[in-house]
Amino acid sequence: MDCPCGSGQTLAACCGPIIAGERKAPTAEALMRARYTAYTKVEMEFLLASLHPDHRDEHDADGVRTWAEESEWHGLIVVGTEAGGEGDGQGRVEFACKYTYDGEERRHHEDALFERHDGDWYFVSGEPVKSKPFVREDPKVGRNDPCPCGSGRKFKRCCGAN
Numbered sequence: 516m517d518c519p520c521g522s523g524q525t526l527a528a529c530c531g532p533i534i535a536g537e538r539k540a541p542t543a544e545a546l547m548r549a550r551y552t553a554y555t556k557v558e559m560e561f562l563l564a565s566l567h568p569d570h571r572d573e574h575d576a577d578g579v580r581t582w583a584e585e586s587e588w589h590g591l592i593v594v595g596t597e598a599g600g601e602g603d604g605q606g607r608v609e610f611a612c613k614y615t616y617d618g619e620e621r622r623h624h625e626d627a628l629f630e631r632h633d634g635d636w637y638f639v640s641g642e643p644v645k646s647k648p649f650v651r652e653d654p655k656v657g658r659n660d661p662c663p664c665g666s667g668r669k670f671k672r673c674c675g676a677n
Contacts, residue, residue: 519555520548521591534561543599543606543629546636555588567637589613604631
């Protein structure tokens with residue numbers, strides 16, 4: 516069975532041993548991938564255990580379980596990482612995942628902070644990543660402006676004609 520995290524490995528070779536406690540996550544990204552997989556497999560104990568001890572009192576176990584059980588998970592994309600390697604004490608992983616909840620396809624895009632505590636990686640917090648606004652590189656051409664193709668005609672009568 517392929518690992519839900521999208522690594523291309525089997526579950527048994529990728530996130531399975533981390534979730535089962537047989538192997539520690541070597542990097543922040545590996546822990547993030549295991550946490551995503553835990554959501555898809557409704558592994559609530561791992562999700563709590565991989566949460567930084569200082570933040571466990573904020574954990575809404577019932578809400579997390581409902582979200583995990585009632586969602587259909589469609590995939591994970593790791594957008595980027597900052598630090599979080601085997602020799603680091605802290606790291607960030609930006610990721611996005613798609614899922615269907617309550618009949619509606621949704622997307623979750625997050626910048627997550629991870630820290631080492633007593634040698635193990637833990638999830639500390641996550642901030643939603645907002646979509647960046649579209650920024651036009653070229654100046655906007657109005658309907659009555661000269662066409663930028665150089666024809667000498669108005670844009671609406673040249674390249675802007677429907």
